[in-house]
Amino acid sequence: MTLTLEQPPVEHRVLGPAPWAIAVQGAAALAASNGVGRFVYTPILPLMHDQAGLSATSGANLATANYVGYLAGALAGSFAPRLVRSRLVMRASMIVMAASLALMPLTQDVTLWSGLRLIAGFTSALAFVHAVGALLSGLRRSAPHLVGWGFGGIGAGIVFSGLLVLAVREVATWRTAWWIAAVLTLLLTAASWNLAPPASPAPAAAGAAKARPRTHRWFAALALSYTLEGIGYIIAGTFLVASITQDAPGWVGAGAWVVVGLAAIPGSALWTALARRWSRPTLLAVALLLQAAGIALTGLVPGNISALVAAAAFGGTFVGITSLALALGEHLQVPRAVALLTAGYGTGQIIGPLISRPLLGTGYSAPLLLASTVLAAATLAAAVLRIRYPHRVGHMIEPSHLARKSSASRPHTLHAPWPPHTLQDRSN
Numbered sequence: 001m002t003l004t005l006e007q008p009p010v011e012h013r014v015l016g017p018a019p020w021a022i023a024v025q026g027a028a029a030l031a032a033s034n035g036v037g038r039f040v041y042t043p044i045l046p047l048m049h050d051q052a053g054l055s056a057t058s059g060a061n062l063a064t065a066n067y068v069g070y071l072a073g074a075l076a077g078s079f080a081p082r083l084v085r086s087r088l089v090m091r092a093s094m095i096v097m098a099a100s101l102a103l104m105p106l107t108q109d110v111t112l113w114s115g116l117r118l119i120a121g122f123t124s125a126l127a128f129v130h131a132v133g134a135l136l137s138g139l140r141r142s143a144p145h146l147v148g149w150g151f152g153g154i155g156a157g158i159v160f161s162g163l164l165v166l167a168v169r170e171v172a173t174w175r176t177a178w179w180i181a182a183v184l185t186l187l188l189t190a191a192s193w194n195l196a197p198p199a200s201p202a203p204a205a206a207g208a209a210k211a212r213p214r215t216h217r218w219f220a221a222l223a224l225s226y227t228l229e230g231i232g233y234i235i236a237g238t239f240l241v242a243s244i245t246q247d248a249p250g251w252v253g254a255g256a257w258v259v260v261g262l263a264a265i266p267g268s269a270l271w272t273a274l275a276r277r278w279s280r281p282t283l284l285a286v287a288l289l290l291q292a293a294g295i296a297l298t299g300l301v302p303g304n305i306s307a308l309v310a311a312a313a314f315g316g317t318f319v320g321i322t323s324l325a326l327a328l329g330e331h332l333q334v335p336r337a338v339a340l341l342t343a344g345y346g347t348g349q350i351i352g353p354l355i356s357r358p359l360l361g362t363g364y365s366a367p368l369l370l371a372s373t374v375l376a377a378a379t380l381a382a383a384v385l386r387i388r389y390p391h392r393v394g395h396m397i398e399p400s401h402l403a404r405k406s407s408a409s410r411p412h413t414l415h416a417p418w419p420p421h422t423l424q425d426r427s428n
Helices: 002-014 019-036 041-051 056-079 087-106 110-139 145-171 174-191 216-247 250-274 280-300 304-331 337-362 365-385 399-406 420-427
Strands: none
Touching: 019 087, 019 110, 019 145, 019 174, 041 056, 041 145, 041 174, 041 216, 056 110, 056 216, 056 337, 087 110, 087 174, 110 145, 110 304, 110 337, 145 174, 145 250, 145 304, 216 250, 216 280, 216 304, 216 337, 216 365, 250 280, 250 304, 280 304, 280 365, 304 337, 337 365
């Protein structure tokens, strides 16, 4: 009788892709869409300055075009959720994104470059929201500890892009770097080809809208913090390598970008693991503060050692901040939370280059210090999120809160940290 009663949960886990497969495929999708498709521009930017005659202002304009496309893609996913739940749309987006990278070397017209970067931003946003939705819905109950490793795909893509530029800068030109990036994006697209689409929301029962908890004030604080993070992080993400290269040999800048990626791979998994002991709002505020300090270090203390420390601090926090913020949005049960937060992030990424551009005339230190200041404001918004934060919303319970409760009733949670039947039992 005992075996018969325990069998349904086992059968439920067998159905569909294995958790590790979802994590690997999601990581590949994020590596392609964000790690390479968007962020390869950062290490290639110094090469384009030196070899293609790209000015600092034009470089900022290209970044802005990419962020406008990213915001448009996030908004499309928010207003048309079916787009980001379609496997066909994800596949098409990643192929078009790879094509936009491959076309970059065929012109030196800044207007055409801007159009290609806009397309890359739009398609990367669609693929990003799809991949994040697949990771959160596919792993939240069966293997939540793998979500962080899935987000680590962004860091892996950054490592690939940094190593690519390190190898290319000695033997080839900026054009070769873009072509190799396109091929790498296609390979990662192939690895994520069968990623399961995000689960569609269950139809609302009668009276569910009235029963839904009002969490909008916490979501507003979260959205503000994440939007400010978009501003501060994108200034650093765009100009960090160029700033380091300005005061050190070229290989140091590309090497620092590799450090960013290496720190980002385990970074998200680390913050996810910490969420089982400390609340996500607290961790979000701590991660934002660490990121602000690292970026300020680059602006205040030039040098190879400070550059590597800042790169590690930046890489170890920015993917973790993304995973924490999106998980918080999902926990608060705001409809289309991932797409809405991504749209706010995208808005911040447009604002960042615009407000930093007037400061570029004196070098990169002033924009980086501006980014640090904005991130300090994001930290304060995250601190506001902590005030009377609802650790339990319906059947959703924060991991740290669940862990504290499970210590008093270990038989219910001994074998799995986040089983659906345990959450349901505790909500009744």
